[in-house]
Amino acid sequence: xxxxxxxxxxxxxxxxxxxxxxxxxxxxxxxxxxxxxxxxxxxxxxxxxxxxxxxxxxxxxxxxxxxxxxxxxxxxxxxxxxxxxxxxxxxxxxxxxxxxxxxxxxxxxxxxxxxxxxxxxxxxxxxxxxxxxxxxxxxxxxxxxxxxxxxxxxxxxxxxxxxxxxxxxxxxxxxxxxxxxxxxxxxxxxxxxxxxxxxxxxxxxxxxxxxxxxxxxxxxxxxxxxxxxxxxxxxxxxxxxxxxxxxxxxxxxxxxxxxxxxxxxxxxxxxxxxxxxxxxxxxxxxxxxxxxxxxxxxxxxxxxxxxxxxxxxxxxxxxxxxxxxxxxx
Amino acid sequence: xxxxxxxxxxxxxxxxxxxxxxxxxxxxxxxxxxxxxxxxxxxxxxxxxxxxxxxxxxxxxxxxxxxxxxxxxxxxxxxxxxxxxxxxxxxxxxxxxxxxxxxxxxxxxxxxxxxxxxxxxxxxxxxxxxxxxxxxxxxxxxxxxxxxxxxxxxxxxxxxxxxxxxxxxxxxxxxxxxxxxxxxxxxxxxxxxxxxxxxxxxxxxxxxxxxxxxxxxxxxxxxxxxxxxxxxxxxxxxxxxxxxxxxxxxxxxxxxxxxxxxxxxxxxxxxxxxxxxxxxxxxxxxxxxxxxxxxxxxxxxxxxxxxxxxxxxxxxxxxxxxxxxxxxxxxxxxxxxxxxxxxxxxxxxxxxxxxxxxx
Numbered sequence: 177x178x179x180x181x182x183x184x185x186x187x188x189x190x191x192x193x194x195x196x197x198x199x200x201x202x203x204x205x206x207x208x209x210x211x212x213x214x215x216x217x218x219x220x221x222x223x224x225x226x227x228x229x230x231x232x233x234x235x236x237x238x239x240x241x242x243x244x245x246x247x248x249x250x251x252x253x254x255x256x257x258x259x260x261x262x263x264x265x266x267x268x269x270x271x272x273x274x275x276x277x278x279x280x281x282x283x284x285x286x287x288x289x290x291x292x293x294x295x296x297x298x299x300x301x302x303x304x305x306x307x308x309x310x311x312x313x314x315x316x317x318x319x320x321x322x323x324x325x326x327x328x329x330x331x332x333x334x335x336x337x338x339x340x341x342x343x344x345x346x347x348x349x350x351x352x353x354x355x356x357x358x359x360x361x362x363x364x365x366x367x368x369x370x371x372x373x374x375x376x377x378x379x380x381x382x383x384x385x386x387x388x389x390x391x392x393x394x395x396x397x398x399x400x401x402x403x404x405x406x407x408x409x410x411x412x413x414x415x416x417x418x419x420x421x422x423x424x425x426x427x428x429x430x431x432x433x434x435x436x437x438x439x440x441x442x443x444x445x446x447x448x449x450x451x452x453x454x455x456x457x458x459x460x461x462x463x464x465x466x467x468x469x470x471x472x473x474x475x476x477x478x479x480x481x482x483x484x485x486x487x488x489x490x491x492x493x494x495x496x497x498x499x500x501x502x503x504x505x
Numbered sequence: 506x507x508x509x510x511x512x513x514x515x516x517x518x519x520x521x522x523x524x525x526x527x528x529x530x531x532x533x534x535x536x537x538x539x540x541x542x543x544x545x546x547x548x549x550x551x552x553x554x555x556x557x558x559x560x561x562x563x564x565x566x567x568x569x570x571x572x573x574x575x576x577x578x579x580x581x582x583x584x585x586x587x588x589x590x591x592x593x594x595x596x597x598x599x600x601x602x603x604x605x606x607x608x609x610x611x612x613x614x615x616x617x618x619x620x621x622x623x624x625x626x627x628x629x630x631x632x633x634x635x636x637x638x639x640x641x642x643x644x645x646x647x648x649x650x651x652x653x654x655x656x657x658x659x660x661x662x663x664x665x666x667x668x669x670x671x672x673x674x675x676x677x678x679x680x681x682x683x684x685x686x687x688x689x690x691x692x693x694x695x696x697x698x699x700x701x702x703x704x705x706x707x708x709x710x711x712x713x714x715x716x717x718x719x720x721x722x723x724x725x726x727x728x729x730x731x732x733x734x735x736x737x738x739x740x741x742x743x744x745x746x747x748x749x750x751x752x753x754x755x756x757x758x759x760x761x762x763x764x765x766x767x768x769x770x771x772x773x774x775x776x777x778x779x780x781x782x783x784x785x786x787x788x789x790x791x792x793x794x795x796x797x798x799x800x801x802x803x804x805x806x807x808x809x810x811x812x813x814x815x816x817x818x819x820x821x822x823x824x825x826x827x828x829x830x831x832x833x834x835x836x837x838x839x840x841x842x843x844x845x846x847x848x849x850x851x852x853x854x855x856x857x858x859x860x861x862x863x864x
Contacts, residue, residue, distance in 0.1 A: 210666070210668075211668065213766045214670075217770070218657070221658035221677070221736035222658075224654070224732075224734070224735025224736035225676075225735075227701070227731075230680075231691065231695075231701070231703075232695070233683055233688065235702065236691050239690055246690070246694075249694055290560075297556065298557070300550075301550070301553055309854075309855050312851070313564055313568070313851075316791055317840050317843060318795040318810075318839060318840060320797055322567075324832060324836045325567040325568070327818070328570070328571070329567060333583075334586050334827070335586070336570065368563070372564055376855070377858065380858070400549060431797075432797045435801070456686055459686050460689075463689065464690075469690075472690055479684070479686055479689075479690075480687070482684060486684060490682065
């Protein structure tokens with residue numbers, strides 16, 4: 177992850193600031209201190225890290241190898257790989273994988289294309305902070321609120337979206353209660369939420385492209401589209417790769433909106449017919465809901481596999497962005 | 506915290522130095538980069554503007570729609586679903602959602618229920634003030650604690666010299682790779698049993714204040730804030746960037762005055778980084794207010810507003826006359842603090858996502 181951060185810096189070419197990043201004065205000015213002082217400054221954060229990140233990681237992996245009833249945790253028993261075998265043999269798990277990937281592909285595909293369009297438009301039209309603020313607003317709202325706003329707007333009987341579709345002669349669609357619409361609808365909801373934020377990141381990336389390139393291209397009579405394809409896109413690639421992966425990781429963890437809107441009015445998360453039972457929901461139910469967490473070990477096994485998957489995506493990203501870095505240099 | 510955290514890693518990385526950016530943006534950067542363009546551009550620009558405006562409207566519309574519905578008579582909503590203005594305007598929905606029915610006398614209650622039915626509402630008691638209070642307390646504690654403790658850690662990583670500093674920083678940042686759901690079972694057990702399991706020996710924390718023998722810290726304020734109040738990798742990363750940028754000379758002057766590390770931290774570093782610290786506090790508060798997964802799991806009885814809202818929806822039966830006005834009023838109220846903060850300080854949040862790369 178640290179690497180991910182440094183690649184952002186490299187990717188968006190903050191060379192001026194990384195160049196003048198003040199190097200520590202060698203032992204001068206009383207700024208060399210040793211662990212004595214540092215310890216006290218780091219203590220609270222260290223306790224937080226150990227208690228809520230480090231130990232839970234070790235423990236969760238441990239739990240994934242145990243028959244672990246959440247309520248009587250003291251009766252846990254080591255059972256080797258059985259949880260993994262059970263999860264991998266569970267059709268609902270594979271359905272959750274399928275549903276989640278479908279969701280991620282729709283969500284990230286739409287969101288990235290839209291955000292790229294918005295970023296280029298902003299770059300061409302306006303640097304206004306007001307415009308950017310408005311685009312950013314959905315990103316700041318609570319997920320549960322976002323879910324409920326759309327639960328209403330997408331309702332088949334009282335929702336305004338179906339009203340508008342009606343003007344074009346489309347029959348009302350139960351976006352959240354129809355199994356074939358539920359995932360696309362959830363993907364659209366989160367696309368609404370994250371497009372502005374993603375656009376702002378990409379907009380920031382576009383600002384690093386030297387204006388002289390566009391001037392030269394314009395003198396050659398290049399069209400707006402040609403410039404986008406031959407200048408903006410190639411030079412933006414490192415930033416784009418990074419933004420993509422970070423959104424991917426977030427998208428795989430969709431949960432709150434499914435809780436709030438999954439199944440539509442009167443439905444419940446996972447509805448209809450497991451069509452919105454995404455991985456997070458599968459893990460959550462296994463860990464805490466089904467039989468009050470009787471098989472929490474299986475939840476932990478599924479969560480461990482999810483984490484490994486996300487790590488894999490991150491490593492893949494490092495390769496991609498390294499490969500794409502030197503374009504501007 | 507929830508799904509924002511990963512995304513914020515980028516925000517952090519892109520927010521290398523705010524002050525610089527703000528100036529440059531205000532300075533009206535666009536260099537001689539825009540072409541006056543041929544005929545194509547003349548049609549293209551208005552078209553692009555129109556598209557951008559449509560997208561801006563789309564960003565705002567759902568929030569407006571909640572407000573419009575909250576200000577309508579629920580019976581009218583159902584008959585007039587696409588009226589852009591509130592059909593049969595009323596502020597009674599806010600009044601009824603904000604009323605705790607247990608505060609009313611028998612007569613008042615009867616009257617109240619009649620009024621609620623008159624606007625087509627659901628008269629189940631939904632006491633929204635408790636969750637609002639729970640959210641305010643939780644978010645405030647998390648913000649104050651996290652910003653302060655992470656500022657301390659960021660100071661150590663930015664300004665103190667000690668062995669293994671870079672390695673430790675990397676280890677802290679690696680916490681960004683832990684998906685919240687992965688740590689959820691262990692965190693719940695820790696808070697519930699208040700027992701730190703180090704495999705070799707157990708540390709019993711049952712002596713802590715607010716601890717209940719059966720439920721530990723679940724559904725208590727300490728339990729709700731514990732996983733967030735001490736550190737998040739994002740906050741440390743964010744502040745470290747700014748602390749690195751503060752000029753050494755100022756701190757050295759304080760050294761000459763005989764100020765120790767703690768005094769320098771409080772009297773030099775914190776005041777000089779007031780702006781980014783405020784921005785971080787803003788982002789932290791928004792995150793804490795929006796948090797759902799942890800309170801949903803460990804705080805069912807001390808329900809914060811996001812959890813209450815989710816329950817409210819679950820209780821609304823799929824009848825022929827759902828109480829949309831009531832639901833949208835509660836939804837709008839749940840988001841109102843965010844809207845207010847955003848209205849006042851949105852610019853700071855936007856700036857924190859921009860970066861210093863404008864040459």
